[in-house]
Amino acid sequence: MNALKKPPLEASQPARTTRLSRARRTSILKALADPNRLQLLERIACSTCPLGCAEARAALAISPATLSHHIKELEAAGLIHVERTGKFIHLSLRRDVWSSLLGSLASLGAATSAK
Amino acid sequence: MNALKKPPLEASQPARTTRLSRARRTSILKALADPNRLQLLERIACSTCPLGCAEARAALAISPATLSHHIKELEAAGLIHVERTGKFIHLSLRRDVWSSLLGSLASLGAATSAK
DNA sequence: TCGATATTTCGACAACTATCGAACTGATGA
DNA sequence: TCATCAGTTCGATAGTTGTCGAAATATCGA
Numbered sequence: 477m478n479a480l481k482k483p484p485l486e487a488s489q490p491a492r493t494t495r496l497s498r499a500r501r502t503s504i505l506k507a508l509a510d511p512n513r514l515q516l517l518e519r520i521a522c523s524t525c526p527l528g529c530a531e532a533r534a535a536l537a538i539s540p541a542t543l544s545h546h547i548k549e550l551e552a553a554g555l556i557h558v559e560r561t562g563k564f565i566h567l568s569l570r571r572d573v574w575s576s577l578l579g580s581l582a583s584l585g586a587a588t589s590a591k
Numbered sequence: 592m593n594a595l596k597k598p599p600l601e602a603s604q605p606a607r608t609t610r611l612s613r614a615r616r617t618s619i620l621k622a623l624a625d626p627n628r629l630q631l632l633e634r635i636a637c638s639t640c641p642l643g644c645a646e647a648r649a650a651l652a653i654s655p656a657t658l659s660h661h662i663k664e665l666e667a668a669g670l671i672h673v674e675r676t677g678k679f680i681h682l683s684l685r686r687d688v689w690s691s692l693l694g695s696l697a698s699l700g701a702a703t704s705a706k
Numbered sequence: 707t708c709g710a711t712a713t714t715t716c717g718a719c720a721a722c723t724a725t726c727g728a729a730c731t732g733a734t735g736a
Numbered sequence: 737t738c739a740t741c742a743g744t745t746c747g748a749t750a751g752t753t754g755t756c757g758a759a760a761t762a763t764c765g766a
Contacts, residue, residue, distance in 0.1 A: 562734075710763100732744100
């Protein structure tokens with residue numbers, strides 16, 4: 477239904493605290509709309525150092541294939557940064573994107589709520 | 592995959608600024624993960640008076656059946672309040688739920704970001 | 707009561723996606 | 737070099753969901 481979901485084009489954009497496009501917001505929200513993915517992201521966000529794949533898997537009880545898929549989705553949405561070093565990968569939250577999302581959502585609720 | 596999505600049980604809970612359960616958060620995010628629904632919610636949120644169905648439809652270019660479906664989803668997620676008076680309905684954002692969501696998401700990103 | 711209008715429900719369909727096992731790739735250490 | 741281990745890709749499958757048209761329901765005005 478939405479054409480521009482797969483291509484991780486826009487994910488590579490900085491989008492620091494820029495206003496997110498509607499399409500961008502939707503693709504991020506889609507990425508968050510899966511319980512496993514949300515939990516994974518939560519895990520990534522709350523660890524001080526970048527999270528390894530093994531730790532992530534321990535928390536989720538899903539197959540490596542599925543985990544890989546979810547990681548790709550989160551990355552495509554621009555929510556996480558994936559660093560591949562040798563055999564391992566490290567996952568970290570892109571806090572700039574995260575706060576853009578929050579800002580975007582906050583402005584939605586706040587609109588005309590100047591009561 | 593998530594069992595408790597359809598029943599609007601939890602939607603009826605107050606949940607003012609209470610911490611949302613993981614399941615609840617997921618069901619809300621699912622509701623937001625559709626572009627049409629998000630746009631509809633945006634429309635609802637930014638109007639001062641409760642939005643009528645006709646106005647909503649004008650903004651979305653979808654069939655009445657589909658609109659009804661989306662409204663039901665948003666209501667089930669607890670994001671909007673639907674008031675049926677005679678032939679018409681009026682939609683309004685549940686700002687308490689909305690801010691619970693924002694709070695929940697904010698705390699996710701803020702965790703351990705005490706650097 | 708009758709017809710028009712607003713919204714919902716139903717049934718169906720196509721597209722999407724979460725999930726897995728199996729096979730694959732690539733790095734590391736013996 | 738070779739076995740092993742981390743992660744990915746592939747193909748298949750089952751379940752979910754956005755969408756619509758048509759039929760149903762409900763309200764209101766004449």
